[in-house]
Amino acid sequence: MVARIVTGKSIKGAVNYNEEKVRKGLATLIGAQGYTASPEHLTFKGRLLRLERLAAGNSRAKTNCVHISLNFEPAEKLSDEKMTQIAERYMQGIGLGAQPFLVYRHTDAGHPHMHIVTTNIQSDGQRISLHNIGKEKSEPIRKEIEQRFGLVPSEGREKDSPYLKPADLEAASYGKSGTKKAISNIVRTVVREYNFTTLAELNAVLRSFNVVADRGEPDSKMFAAKGLCYFITDAKGNKVGVPIKASAIYSKPTLPSLEEKFVKNAEQRWRFKTPLKNAIDKAVTEVKDADKLVAALKADNIDVVFRRNPERIYGVTFVDHRSMSVFNGSDLGKNYSAAQLLARLTTDDKELRSEIQKNKVLSEKAFEKIDFDLGIAATIGQLYNQGLRLLHGNSDAESFTVGSKESPEFSYVTVPQHIEKYFRLHLTAGLINGINELAKLTLPGAFLAAPFLNSIKILLEAQQQDIAFYVSKRPKRKRKR
Template identity: 45%
Template sequence: MVAVIHTSSRFRAVMQYNEKKLEQGHAECISAINYPKDADALSFDQKLNRIQRQLALNKRTKVNTVHVSLNFDPSEKLSKEQLTEISKAYLKGIGFEKQPALVYEHRDAGHPHVHIVTTNIKADGSRISLHNLGKNQSEKTRKEIEIDFGLVKAQDRKAQEFNLKPVSIKAEYGKSETKKAIANVLDKVLNEYKFTTMGELNAALNHYNVAADIGSEGSRIRKNNGILYRVLDKDGNRIGVPIKASDFHFKPTHRNLKVRFLYNEMNPNRTKDSLRVKNSIDFTLYRKQNVSLPRLINILQKDGIDTVIRKNEEGKLYGITYLDHRTKCVFNGSALGKQYSAKGITERCIEDPFSLQQQKSQKMGLDVGQVAGAGNVYHVGNGSSLENDKSLDSLLSPVKDGEYTPHQLKKPKRKKQKGFSIGF
């Protein structure tokens, strides 16, 4: 079993992501822990209000939402009851057993997994520390659950589902069945990388010799919002028979990808992750007058950042995308700012002498140039049960502004100091 923890301040966005999966038939809410009603008897607003009332107890804590995914080996067939018990055991192990939590079983990937949505704000308004939660409590609990429930151990599993580091799973036409090869790449990229556009998605897929084709302007594919997935050869050319998105059981369709784009765009860590890419570029180019684009690409590669460039038939750079394998984030250059766009980078880098000589000898265009290159986590505390609630139903009603703020958390009012004057 592999546990991946994300924390944020966007509880509603996390809820909408899981509920959207439910509406599409790709997920089911199988348990509502520390809720006054069973999961199947709760409306969306009731699920939302229960935890929002607890968030209102502490408005000083910004990071108040915990989103955990528990991932199991593809060979394991686990019932809803087993998944619920495993989720409860996990929450207890990390100190969240008394926190309200919703458990969603997702069916949009090639392996069984559940998403747990909860909060680190306790019933008394205090917060559970999230520092090193994944490294300490989560890792210890994961190993205990593997033994108690007889699960496949993550450290013994060599399959790529449990390898969260970049590995070579490139699709090679003729060496493996096309659909299976593409499915392996999609499973890794869609579940690990954070992209917000089709261009950013393709930058990650191209790294593993796969492309998502949405068709040209006016084509039937584009009109029907379809997607064809293709294998690429070593030169980036499309080969083999394309596979429709709807042919994969986890449905990586245009509509479903839009939900993923939105979710990734709202990720609170995206701004921080973008700073790593920008700082790496700025540090390389700072006060240096001799850095060409190929040299910049090579230096970024050593820092775990792939640079995907796009050139027209005349060889002029018109697009650039950065693929950060450490944070698993993908950024279009213009999204980072003008100085990181294709034009900005061209102005900041010197002309490559070899490239100039090559352009003179032969006129060539490059569609995509790539260079090879190389979570978040957190913590514990004690919660509180529903014992002291005067009305269980009140937990499912909307929270009002200013309601349920513990006295000890309210800021004391400052007393006005009386002034005095001196008369003559």
């Protein structure tokens, strides 16, 4: 069993999501814990009001809605009664068993699963803490339930599990369904399920469902006011029909709200970075053009969105539906930017392996000769004087790589761990970029001369001044009396 917990502040949105499935015949309400009537005798209003009244008891709580999905292996046959028993035990285990909650059995995917909607606001207005609920409460009770009910264990299977995707969404089609209803369902699900860090990344997912988020023209009043609308798009990606304001959707996916998610998602999505890079690397070794790469990764449930103008491809975004995370190519590292990716596709695999091996040998010999006691500026000078270059990813969490200035950047090798630690003490991604710009203006063999070394020292001093300025401008904490 795999459990997923989503918290928010729109109980109506969570209930309506499930009720819409019921109206389409894709879900059934099988449980209503803490209600005075049985599920079949509850109206939509009756189901919703019980939870909304509790949530209204604490107007200060930023989170008052808990939406849970419990997913089971496709081969498991579970009756409604067994599902409700599992739901009740799970809710007790995570500390929400005394709260009223609704249990919906969904039939819109190839595996059995249910959704549970509740609130963490108690009858006295006190808030039940949801901090670390997944690790500290959900995981232990999940394992207990698997044993008690004889379920297939999901330990170690979460990343590869085919049923961790969001519920199957139908792409919006203008004129076939209500515009607001279609857009609302898609936007709420995508915003809730996917890790994206920019509006462009969000649109990379939305466009696959024929929806796009639009801020208006840069000089418009809507843009200046941080307004946001959602449109249905046609087969060519053109906006059609009447736009729906973000504030008119239940979950309120406005730009300020999305910007808060950008920050949270940036912290969460990096654990999915390595599996995505591995999948891309594997596909690149098997195909030799951009269209085949798109097809190969799509078969692995990864969408590749190349950004083009009339002259060339200038960017790429990866939508990993396995981990529900979106990455701009350069965020994964230099080797995954559009330019480098296309270069890798046109490079023979045997030639690439040869370049990597050459850079490995050159860098090992170079590091053996370098006298690190002379300082970081001289260390860089000695390295560059041997025909090598140092590279760094866009993020300071990236590793340093090194290779011949004549080699393509994607064939560079990671520096040894002890040297990596040394570089991290002195160098940043921005500083490396500055040094490499200086290197382009320096003649071969002149990297140990005063002009180059002094320029590096100036860059280092500027970096230290920037850090000192930042620290001095940080607001001082007031002492508690």
